[in-house]
Amino acid sequence: MVTRRIFDFPEIGRRGFFAEMDKMKKQIDALSGLVFRTSPSWGYTGAGVFPLINITENLNNYYVRAELPGLNAEDLDIQVMGKNLTISGERKISSEGKDIKYHRSEREAGKFSRIIGLPGEINTENVEAQMKNGLLTVVIPKSEAAKPKQITVK
Incomplete structure (x- = not known):
């Protein structure tokens, strides 16, 4: 009886297999970067969506963190x-030196800009922003037109 292998992977061992998978992932990322990312000359480094945000609201304000x-x-x-x-801003990462060999480099530096569409009208006059421990909190008051109105039934 002859056994036939379904997948013809080279016999490279477990460690070699994962190294090859990591290499393939990097190649796929590089190819998708050419197709889906904007040109670095436009100030976008291709790091993905940065910064990560949460948007919440209460009766009077929108909060962007x-x-x-x-x-x-x-x-x-x-x-x-x-x-x-x-x-918008610029993330700067200092160089570790010219004789450094990287094993993994996932942190990117460069300019970024993120436009966040809010679900309702806002009062642009009283927006406040605070930065603490790497977390930016922007408090955006809702306009009077965006706030719910209680209707009395007669």
Whole structure:
């Protein structure tokens, strides 16, 4: 009886197999980067969606919280226009030196800009932002038109 292998993977051992899988992932990421990412000359480094954000609301305000580790308040430009909040800045990562060999490099530096569409009209006059321990919190008051109104039934 002859046994036939379903998958014809080379016999490279467990450690070699995972190294090959990591190599393939890097190649696929590089190819998808060429197709789906914007040009670095436009100020986008291709790091993915940065910063990561949460958007919440209560009766009076929208809250946008963004993770910005390693950035200072002076590195940011925050603007509101219409129903949009824009968070822009530049993430700088110091070089470890020219004779350094990287085993993994996932942190990217460069300019970023994120436009966040809010679900309702906002009061652009009283927006407040605070940065603490790498977490940016932007409090955006709702406009009077966006707040719920109690209707009395007659």
